[in-house]
Amino acid sequence: MKITIALSASLLFLASIVAASSLNEVKTDIIAIDTAVGNLYQHTQVQNLNYFTGLAIRQAADDLTAKIKAGAGCVQQLSEKPSDKDANLMLWTLGKTEGKVKLVVDDMIRLKPQFEKLGVVAIASQSVAAFQQETQSFAAQLVKLAPAKEQSSATKLAGQFNQDLKRCNDAYNAPASTGASTGVQAAPVTGGTGQPATSKDSGARASGAAGGGGDAVAGDKPHGLVKRRSKHGRKEDGQVA
Numbered sequence: 001m002k003i004t005i006a007l008s009a010s011l012l013f014l015a016s017i018v019a020a021s022s023l024n025e026v027k028t029d030i031i032a033i034d035t036a037v038g039n040l041y042q043h044t045q046v047q048n049l050n051y052f053t054g055l056a057i058r059q060a061a062d063d064l065t066a067k068i069k070a071g072a073g074c075v076q077q078l079s080e081k082p083s084d085k086d087a088n089l090m091l092w093t094l095g096k097t098e099g100k101v102k103l104v105v106d107d108m109i110r111l112k113p114q115f116e117k118l119g120v121v122a123i124a125s126q127s128v129a130a131f132q133q134e135t136q137s138f139a140a141q142l143v144k145l146a147p148a149k150e151q152s153s154a155t156k157l158a159g160q161f162n163q164d165l166k167r168c169n170d171a172y173n174a175p176a177s178t179g180a181s182t183g184v185q186a187a188p189v190t191g192g193t194g195q196p197a198t199s200k201d202s203g204a205r206a207s208g209a210a211g212g213g214g215d216a217v218a219g220d221k222p223h224g225l226v227k228r229r230s231k232h233g234r235k236e237d238g239q240v241a
Contacts, residue, residue, distance in 0.1 A: 023086050027086075030090060032067045033097070034100070036067050037101060040057070040060040040104060041100050041104050041107070044104055044108065049115065049118065094157060098157060
């Protein structure tokens with residue numbers, strides 16, 4: 001989708017308005033862009049996104065892009081310096097635009113699962129990431145544009161734009177969760193030959209441990225033969241009854 005690309009371009013244009021051919025053209029372009037952002041917001045109000053509503057959002061973004069391109073023709077041609085009054089008016093308008101951008105970001109986050117369903121979330125994610133990166137230039141230009149006594153307000157407004165874009169980027173490009181650790185699994189008990197122990201082996205070892213004295217148990221000799229001590233201290237083979 002071109003939503004975030006169009007918004008990014010609009011902010012970059014607004015950041016470069018000091019280079020436009022005339023202040024009147026700047027004011028006209030800012031109003032047109034602000035109106036286009038509002039139109040885009042209206043289209044993102046859709047509750048159930050489909051290809052038709054998605055196309056409407058794209059067309060609104062294209063309209064915003066066209067207005068940005070029309071205003072971009074004035075860039076690099078500014079012949080007069082903005083007065084404090086003009087700069088304050090532009091900052092006031094940008095403040096309104098930021099409020100609309102915040103709402104668009106909210107809707108973009110809400111619509112993300114539906115973009116995923118339509119199979120276009122990867123494109124939106126790339127646009128959001130680029131949008132956030134390019135805003136750094138806008139924030140710096142916004143502060144430079146403001147008169148000295150409005151520097152604090154301009155810095156705050158730039159921070160709000162950056163915060164909005166970071167929130168949107170975090171929603172679309174958050175690192176994938178690695179999942180919980182499975183931990184260390186205990187090794188299986190073996191019967192002495194590398195094979196898992198049976199209940200018979202376990203029972204036999206328990207009997208041997210309980211009997212003490214180190215005598216072997218029935219499970220260690222075939223045919224039930226066991227070693228037992230004679231009265232003279234020798235071990236003899238005997239048959240278990």
